Amino acid sequence: MGKYGTIEEKPVKIDKWDSAALKNALDDGAKKVMLDKFGFTESHKLMDGRLFICTVAVVFAMFALVWDYFRPFPESRPVLIICVLSYFFLMGVLTVYTTYMEMGIFLVALDKDRTRVDPDNKWDLASKLKKYDDKYTLSMTFTDGKTNKTRSGEITKSVAEFFDENGVLCFDLYEPEVRMLQNRIATDKKE
């Protein structure tokens, strides 16, 4: 790996024409800023919810497979019906969950209160990058732990501003943008 100590420090290099890779790289960069530079802790609740739904669905499918193997078809009919219906129902639940609860949020960062008395403030980061578009929108929503009031802001920039010709993410150009957005929302509350 040359002069980089760990995989974390190595600059991110991706295929610059792959919009999924672009979005992921920018999302990961924003995560790095929020968690490493600001010291927030990541809350995994949203992702865990999705993992749980998917795991249950796969368990149903595997159970149907094993049950049908040991008790061949005509006897296994009721079990198969239950498993198939549950599986497709869970797929529906997953779709609803992804559309309405996750909404493009890739990071939920908690600003833990040092005195451990007040509830934590929450930062939700979401992003949008359309398939063949170059405009990346990063939006942050700040939820005050005590008052539960929310404030949000977003920036839209072309991905060309952060990636060089080889597809390497220039973190030094990206980090100030993220910080500025975070500052803007954080300082707004003082007014």
Place this chain on the structure above:
Amino acid sequence: MGMLDMDFLDDVRRMNKRQLYYQVLNFGMIVSSALMIWKGLMVVTGSESPIVVVLSGSMEPAFYRGDLLFLTNYREEPIRVGEIVVFKIEGREIPIVHRVLKIHEKENGTVRFLTKGDNNSVDDRGLYAPGQLWLEKKEVVGRARGFSEIPIKKTKKRHIVNVRRGCNMWVNVITPTSRQRNAEATLIPTVART
């Protein structure tokens, strides 16, 4: 460690445990979706193998090698002469697609039948288990209800070795009238009741 330094593995190394697990789950869900669709078809049609491929030329000119058959296996519907059934002989893995030739039916509803491939010159007794002269309902995997042909001109069909199924494939439904026409063309049906 030299191998692991390759750039394309960076993406994997960058993933934390949750993301890795999510990738595994994603793969699992693709497999599960295919599996659940297949099991769902099994339940709906009542057959343990709702879609089969014709493996030999014993049903020409009705079916050629490579055609797909859609089966149902509803127990309430009686098997009639002239119907195309897919059955599995006990102890053999591969199902056979042939037409019903004769039926013996008792008053209590038990049925025994004899089958023959349209393109064969003898009936299937040579294919049954040693000592077996008639087929029973429990050996039937299903009845052909529809089929889809591979898109090759009929003259070339006997010589196909490798065929890719195109998108322009129609599904033909086997109706009672078409079944009757086929049956009259290829054999003389007889029904014996005891």
